[in-house]
Amino acid sequence: MAGGTAVCPADVIVPVILLPGIMGSRLKSGNQIVWDPDSKGLMIRHYALNAGSVPGPDLFRTRERSNVRAAAAKRKALLVGNRFDKNFLKPVEFAPVAGLTAAQVSRNWSSVSLSSYGPILRDMESSFPARLTHEVRKHNPQFNLVRMPVYACGYNWSASNYDSGKAAAAHIKTWVAEARKWAAANDAQCPGAILVTHSMGGFVARSAALMHGAAGDILAVISTVMPTDGAPAAYKRFHFGFENPGIGAELGSYVVLGRQGSLVTALLGHMPGAQELLPNKRYRANDSSRQWLHILNPARNLVGNAISGGAGYLHLPKANPYTEIYRKKDKMYRAANPDWLFPEALPKGDPFDEFLRHNQVAEAWHDRIYSAGDFHELTYMCHSADPGMKTYDFISWRPDMTGGSLGRSVKESNITIKEGATPNYRREHVVWGNEGDKHIDGGYLGLGTDWTIAAPVGSGDRTVPISASTLRISGKRRAVHHPGYEHEAAIRARVVIDWVRGRMAEVLGSCELYQ
Amino acid sequence: MHQRAAFSPMAILGLLVVLLSTLAACKTEEQIVPADLSAWPTVHLGFHQFRTPPDFTAPDITATIGSTAITVLRNQAGRAQDIVLAQEDVGEIIRHMTVNDWEVFVTSEDMGLIVSSYTYLVLGLYRVGNDVVMTRDSMSRTDFPKGDDAEKWLFHSLTRVAPVGPNARAMGFVFDGLFFETAYFDQAGPDAEAMFSASAVRAEETGQAEADAAASNNYQLYFIIGPADQGGDDRPLVKPNDIADVPGVKVENSTLKVDGADAGFSRVTLREGDDVQTWFDATVFWPVGSSPGATLTSSPGATLTSAHLKFVNAAEPEADAEGRALGLLTSISRRR
Numbered sequence: 001m002a003g004g005t006a007v008c009p010a011d012v013i014v015p016v017i018l019l020p021g022i023m024g025s026r027l028k029s030g031n032q033i034v035w036d037p038d039s040k041g042l043m044i045r046h047y048a049l050n051a052g053s054v055p056g057p058d059l060f061r062t063r064e065r066s067n068v069r070a071a072a073a074k075r076k077a078l079l080v081g082n083r084f085d086k087n088f089l090k091p092v093e094f095a096p097v098a099g100l101t102a103a104q105v106s107r108n109w110s111s112v113s114l115s116s117y118g119p120i121l122r123d124m125e126s127s128f129p130a131r132l133t134h135e136v137r138k139h140n141p142q143f144n145l146v147r148m149p150v151y152a153c154g155y156n157w158s159a160s161n162y163d164s165g166k167a168a169a170a171h172i173k174t175w176v177a178e179a180r181k182w183a184a185a186n187d188a189q190c191p192g193a194i195l196v197t198h199s200m201g202g203f204v205a206r207s208a209a210l211m212h213g214a215a216g217d218i219l220a221v222i223s224t225v226m227p228t229d230g231a232p233a234a235y236k237r238f239h240f241g242f243e244n245p246g247i248g249a250e251l252g253s254y255v256v257l258g259r260q261g262s263l264v265t266a267l268l269g270h271m272p273g274a275q276e277l278l279p280n281k282r283y284r285a286n287d288s289s290r291q292w293l294h295i296l297n298p299a300r301n302l303v304g305n306a307i308s309g310g311a312g313y314l315h316l317p318k319a320n321p322y323t324e325i326y327r328k329k330d331k332m333y334r335a336a337n338p339d340w341l342f343p344e345a346l347p348k349g350d351p352f353d354e355f356l357r358h359n360q361v362a363e364a365w366h367d368r369i370y371s372a373g374d375f376h377e378l379t380y381m382c383h384s385a386d387p388g389m390k391t392y393d394f395i396s397w398r399p400d401m402t403g404g405s406l407g408r409s410v411k412e413s414n415i416t417i418k419e420g421a422t423p424n425y426r427r428e429h430v431v432w433g434n435e436g437d438k439h440i441d442g443g444y445l446g447l448g449t450d451w452t453i454a455a456p457v458g459s460g461d462r463t464v465p466i467s468a469s470t471l472r473i474s475g476k477r478r479a480v481h482h483p484g485y486e487h488e489a490a491i492r493a494r495v496v497i498d499w500v501r502g503r504m505a506e507v508l509g510s511c512e513l514y515q
Numbered sequence: 516m517h518q519r520a521a522f523s524p525m526a527i528l529g530l531l532v533v534l535l536s537t538l539a540a541c542k543t544e545e546q547i548v549p550a551d552l553s554a555w556p557t558v559h560l561g562f563h564q565f566r567t568p569p570d571f572t573a574p575d576i577t578a579t580i581g582s583t584a585i586t587v588l589r590n591q592a593g594r595a596q597d598i599v600l601a602q603e604d605v606g607e608i609i610r611h612m613t614v615n616d617w618e619v620f621v622t623s624e625d626m627g628l629i630v631s632s633y634t635y636l637v638l639g640l641y642r643v644g645n646d647v648v649m650t651r652d653s654m655s656r657t658d659f660p661k662g663d664d665a666e667k668w669l670f671h672s673l674t675r676v677a678p679v680g681p682n683a684r685a686m687g688f689v690f691d692g693l694f695f696e697t698a699y700f701d702q703a704g705p706d707a708e709a710m711f712s713a714s715a716v717r718a719e720e721t722g723q724a725e726a727d728a729a730a731s732n733n734y735q736l737y738f739i740i741g742p743a744d745q746g747g748d749d750r751p752l753v754k755p756n757d758i759a760d761v762p763g764v765k766v767e768n769s770t771l772k773v774d775g776a777d778a779g780f781s782r783v784t785l786r787e788g789d790d791v792q793t794w795f796d797a798t799v800f801w802p803v804g805s806s807p808g809a810t811l812t813s814s815p816g817a818t819l820t821s822a823h824l825k826f827v828n829a830a831e832p833e834a835d836a837e838g839r840a841l842g843l844l845t846s847i848s849r850r851r
Contacts, residue, residue, distance in 0.1 A: 031733075032714050032733055041792040041794075049783075077710075083582065083651075160628060344708075349655045349664070350655055350657075353634055356633040357633045360633060361626055364628050
């Protein structure tokens, strides 16, 4: 991109590259495909049938722990192996898939889940060029979009976005070089690629641009629902798994993703990429407060309020969530339960070290990307600001303890896990239960302290709160939509696809961005 | 202590749908005809052997002893130290020693973005002709800042490696054409956990085995050795059911003997509209109470050895695929 004299171009070729969100890329381990959201059979074989679920109410929780542990071990064997290695999983690239043309395969479309990203890929390929041409000609009558090859760039989402960005940068440079070569041979101009990202794909784009030297090959980054500074939902899932959608079609996806903390931690506890979705040092809740984790005191009745007031016990972080929250191994609010990290067998030594190893990478990635400039200089963002889509923008741990309503308060001993003790996490019944049933059980007879995470109340897309859109991007380059959309489905929402096209027209119509 | 959700009519209806859609039936062994294995190559892996379909790729294999992963590097002429330093994630060498002809290195871990403050890498190298066996493990940098956790080279101190030959009948396991003669499993007793795995895909004539074929023509086989589960409060009140939550799935179970051990064989059918997918799951449990070395020598230890097979071969007619899955299963045996 050049900042030289504005010369409106005539013939233009611009590669468009889609970067999917976490879990949106098809992955293989060795010669086996191990993650493919488009293959229902594969996802059922590997994940729905490795979910540790048993039918019946809790009375019949038959070999619950063994079932869940075995399920977590099999999932970990598929997606992590014994110990995380960034080369263990690789994206499936340039592989023929039914329904794709040879040209689409050559543009790597099969590297991403087509059930999620097929609609926008096809829209960008088929309907965008004519509409973009029409819109840009309002500003530049000479404009002629002669080619707009649409690529997909799957990546190993288990690895740090540092590594995913490195791989993406290599693709971006190759594809832009091809476009520039074609432009040179055809008296056209290629101003660089436009990256369209979904969720974590925005992290990959930032990494490619600012850490791996691809900025000069990128004209603009158009990010949808990027959790810029993380999302508290990621933290919550370490404890209680994904959110129960209630009875419906999404129940299957819920079982596949992992309905309890042990299934999630066995994977995410080893994945630096996933840990980079945890709230970072710059995260703010929707009310702009730095403290997003609250350890509350029990709900009081009038007497209790008169005795002890309604103040919470602890509000974190003061400055650094990594050291104050996630790595506090002896606190119930830590991110990873060490008992869940190696379901196949506890390693010799402290399993928590393995979590620390990746959590340190996550912290470093956010610090480095921020100091490297944070965003590509021409970045657009959109988010859902739907108040009806309840989203965790903060986390409230609520205790249930004897005498709490009468004024008994939380003490340090209530949040401290004794050496060798294992908190008793309980999940909901998959059919009869609901998200609110998930809790840490303090013990029988009401003598211990139960802990639950309060239901979300913030605006957002059910995963990323609206606060993610309010930071560090000027108003004209960000959009908030309400009514909004679900996080995963955002990239298929008509309002988002239209917004993406509008931003592309805006960029392509800015003559000063061309050399 | 926690409030429970009430049963709703919708919830009960949902449960009925789930239950009705899961049909379990028993088949007798006579209904399944194993494939003819005479042309199937034999694979030796760990303490076991099995036969692999000839139209599948040579299996990818892995071995993990405790938390130590093993790989074999072919045609490595260089010095051990150079091989170690060529590893992408190796940083500074903290410690280097020779243990029972293994060269053991403790190094810092370069994670690309940072050098880990929490972990060291532990690599052991053993030369066998032109090849080098390499083990990888990690060590807590917090607990052992000097890199001196001797537990990390216990395996090396008890293991020697040679090409598979007559000595392979002694105590030990086979991996990637090499024989690991080891007393580790006896010395570590029931704590000596290990996993060996093999996976292969059907090699398609089109050369596109990785694409659609990989999702529907493949097998994975795990041999797992670990302490026998003592149960604890994990209450076995009724028979566990691991698939009842999935609508549209039909399962037919049968039991049989494999290598003298109890085995379960399941034919799983997923029906979604006109699309029907079938695959085969099997598990073998050898008797509790013997260490894996007991296949070759007698030794005590409350270990449990099991094999887990998932076989999908949609390129074959269902009955043939079932015969091939059963053939692979029944070919599994402890090495003798």
